[in-house]
Amino acid sequence: MSVNERLMADGSWSVSLVPEVPSSIIAQSRLGNAMFVTPAELPPSMQTLSSLLASSRYTGVLTEQKERDFSGFGLLWYLGNSQQGAVINATSGWQDLTFDFRDWVRELMDLGAATLVVEPCPYTEGTIYDFDATTYEMRISGQLRRPFLDRICQMYHGMYQVRADNTFHAGRQEDLFASATKEVIILPKGGVRDISLAGLRALEMKRGWDVGSQPTGWFSVGAGEGTSATIDYTPTSISPYNDLLGQDVVRAKIVNAPDAVNTAEAAAVGVGELLKDLFTTGSLDVSTDTHDIGRFLTPGDIIYVYDPRQGLFDADNQVRHAGEVMFPTVRMVQAVTWPIEEGMGVYIRSSTTGAVIDLTPYIEWESAPVRFELGGYRRRLVAQVENPANERRLR
Amino acid sequence: MTAYVIGRAQALAAPTEWGGRTWDQDGDRVRFEGHIWSTDSAAARVLRQQLLGHEGEVVPVTSVDDPTVDGFYRVLSSKVGSSARSPNMFPVSVDLERVMAYSSPQFESVLVGNTLTNALGITGKPFWSVPNAAPLTFTDPEFGYTRSVEHPAGQNTTVLMEFFTTFTVNPRWRPLPSQYYIGACLVEQEVSSGVWVPVTGLQQHQASGGLGGIRINNGLVRCRIASDGSDLALSVDHWKASSQSWNNKQYKVVSVTGGGFTVPVPVAVTIIRNDPEVVVVRSSHRITDDPSIDLYLSVRRGDRWVRGEVGGKDSWAWAVKRSTAEAATSITGGLRATSDDAGGNRYMLASATATTKDTTNGQIALPSAAATLAFGIGSEIGGSTAAAPDQATGTRNMIEQYFAAQAEYMSAIGV
Numbered sequence: 061m062s063v064n065e066r067l068m069a070d071g072s073w074s075v076s077l078v079p080e081v082p083s084s085i086i087a088q089s090r091l092g093n094a095m096f097v098t099p100a101e102l103p104p105s106m107q108t109l110s111s112l113l114a115s116s117r118y119t120g121v122l123t124e125q126k127e128r129d130f131s132g133f134g135l136l137w138y139l140g141n142s143q144q145g146a147v148i149n150a151t152s153g154w155q156d157l158t159f160d161f162r163d164w165v166r167e168l169m170d171l172g173a174a175t176l177v178v179e180p181c182p183y184t185e186g187t188i189y190d191f192d193a194t195t196y197e198m199r200i201s202g203q204l205r206r207p208f209l210d211r212i213c214q215m216y217h218g219m220y221q222v223r224a225d226n227t228f229h230a231g232r233q234e235d236l237f238a239s240a241t242k243e244v245i246i247l248p249k250g251g252v253r254d255i256s257l258a259g260l261r262a263l264e265m266k267r268g269w270d271v272g273s274q275p276t277g278w279f280s281v282g283a284g285e286g287t288s289a290t291i292d293y294t295p296t297s298i299s300p301y302n303d304l305l306g307q308d309v310v311r312a313k314i315v316n317a318p319d320a321v322n323t324a325e326a327a328a329v330g331v332g333e334l335l336k337d338l339f340t341t342g343s344l345d346v347s348t349d350t351h352d353i354g355r356f357l358t359p360g361d362i363i364y365v366y367d368p369r370q371g372l373f374d375a376d377n378q379v380r381h382a383g384e385v386m387f388p389t390v391r392m393v394q395a396v397t398w399p400i401e402e403g404m405g406v407y408i409r410s411s412t413t414g415a416v417i418d419l420t421p422y423i424e425w426e427s428a429p430v431r432f433e434l435g436g437y438r439r440r441l442v443a444q445v446e447n448p449a450n451e452r453r454l455r
Numbered sequence: 456m457t458a459y460v461i462g463r464a465q466a467l468a469a470p471t472e473w474g475g476r477t478w479d480q481d482g483d484r485v486r487f488e489g490h491i492w493s494t495d496s497a498a499a500r501v502l503r504q505q506l507l508g509h510e511g512e513v514v515p516v517t518s519v520d521d522p523t524v525d526g527f528y529r530v531l532s533s534k535v536g537s538s539a540r541s542p543n544m545f546p547v548s549v550d551l552e553r554v555m556a557y558s559s560p561q562f563e564s565v566l567v568g569n570t571l572t573n574a575l576g577i578t579g580k581p582f583w584s585v586p587n588a589a590p591l592t593f594t595d596p597e598f599g600y601t602r603s604v605e606h607p608a609g610q611n612t613t614v615l616m617e618f619f620t621t622f623t624v625n626p627r628w629r630p631l632p633s634q635y636y637i638g639a640c641l642v643e644q645e646v647s648s649g650v651w652v653p654v655t656g657l658q659q660h661q662a663s664g665g666l667g668g669i670r671i672n673n674g675l676v677r678c679r680i681a682s683d684g685s686d687l688a689l690s691v692d693h694w695k696a697s698s699q700s701w702n703n704k705q706y707k708v709v710s711v712t713g714g715g716f717t718v719p720v721p722v723a724v725t726i727i728r729n730d731p732e733v734v735v736v737r738s739s740h741r742i743t744d745d746p747s748i749d750l751y752l753s754v755r756r757g758d759r760w761v762r763g764e765v766g767g768k769d770s771w772a773w774a775v776k777r778s779t780a781e782a783a784t785s786i787t788g789g790l791r792a793t794s795d796d797a798g799g800n801r802y803m804l805a806s807a808t809a810t811t812k813d814t815t816n817g818q819i820a821l822p823s824a825a826a827t828l829a830f831g832i833g834s835e836i837g838g839s840t841a842a843a844p845d846q847a848t849g850t851r852n853m854i855e856q857y858f859a860a861q862a863e864y865m866s867a868i869g870v
Contacts, residue, residue, distance in 0.1 A: 252727055369864055373567045382727050383735040383751025385860035387567050
């Protein structure tokens, strides 16, 4: 009934079928099959893999069924998580390798580079942007692919994305996603579409803070063991708070970076971890009744949000919209939840036979507001997958 | 009959009236019922628009029948039906809720802003205005700024003009119902020649021919979306207190690219924002070369500037000029008429963008094509003998006021 898309995370989806659905349809809808949502119903001649990929607004994986309720995750599910997934191995024993962002990503994803022993990429190669030639030396010693990729992105302030057409892209925010100046402003009232910005009217805006677990710095433990372990300790990279004696509050986060060979790499992973947990800009949950939000927004996009009565303004950011000068904050879309509405098409494709099953006639349609979770702009480095606690530290 | 006034909605004059009215109160909840009746169905429809437009707003309500109910109410719902008996009769049911301290609640303005981005070295002078007669409920040290005060006079009003040294402040005031709309912004529509009525809310039918009759007004300045042949004419009046009269000037919006063009009369006019503190309207125009030209016009309470922004699908060297040539003198941030006019005033044009000034005809123009031009149309009331805050240059001058880009949102906050 709804789709939850989340930046650099699996997200989720669910649909319920009407009681009249033929049992043959349910029998064919096996777990592990791909699921497609298209903006409009497709004629039978277009219900092929290539047409579905070309027109899909959302593509997911069917992983759970309860009677007539189907649910699953987004395409990133194929990439594993911090517990499961493809293991990155060196050709023999362990190996220290040095690459820049693009080469690291292509190595890890098995996209044309072949130094590492790794499982094939589950996606078609999109664009891997070569935006930073800085090289980092990392230790390959049997890590899981997904957390390794997340750490690379943290170090380079990069991001990755699998689009609905099953293409894999990596780069900076501005390479992959829309920037604030382009499209959208969310306002408490109104919803004026002017020449440069689409105004979305917020039905509800909930602003919140939680700094209880915000680190002030990091204690990053890299490769090596005992006295030879690579360590970078930076207790107060930021310290917005003082204790009652006027001293900086120190809450350094222990960061596990088994692949960091030198302190530079260990520090880079530490910075990434710090920014991941930087909550000082607060969270913001917004709902809007704008139809088919995918036209406007996808997780990773940077947008304007403006409501001075909630303190949501930035006096240094002047934007003209709808005949007034406004001072919106700049926020990154972390997640979007949107309803699967009547008029869309829903299809399942068998992972074994390739047959396409049209679920559209049997969907219990939903009509609900679109909800966004917005983070601070500086949280753009967030990788949503946790740094694995059980990942083994070698040597 | 003005038996009841609900916000802007009041019967124009006899023969329009409220019939069969009842006021049923349950705690703070009120149901007002009755019917609008008039021998003139157009006048009755005006009242219907005004009632419907207030839904969701906090408005002053006064009654001649029962003055103890006078105060501020939130309009929870507003229903206007129709009658099979007469096209001139509309049954009315309005649900109201008294706000806290209803007879004189406190209102707070959330002000944020900054100096308009400019390369001219001008610093904006932020201000805030309410009726001069209403009590303020804040003190200077509370907000850590110093203020200076002016009292410009508009039609039927004197407003207080507070100048702040900082943009982000939340000043408060506590009006009586009779004071709330003094000097407030409004959108007006001309229902018959020379008869202007307030339009509430954002839902408004197009007047005949798509225009003719929309005007924005704050008692100090008003701007009518008018026509000059097939051209758009912005007809701007500034109130001059010493002569108790409106002083009119007309302006055109043009592009000076290549052969250039003049923005024609609009196809449609839309109300974008309609609050006592700010109103914004948009007029939509089309020419063969650019079918999507939008012109936004706004006024703010206490402001003597009409603030505009014009843009289209394509980039043009936008310009604003006097409809008839009137010599001007360049000043930093804009231009001002060289000589006092017959009314003893000097018109002003301003823009934060660097513009090319035609001082012979009175025009500011973008030096090259760009997506939009934001501009101000003002007047130095009193001309060569003007004093603060009316003067074009000097202390608390008009240019500094134009360069204060302020967003204002007012709401009732109770006791």
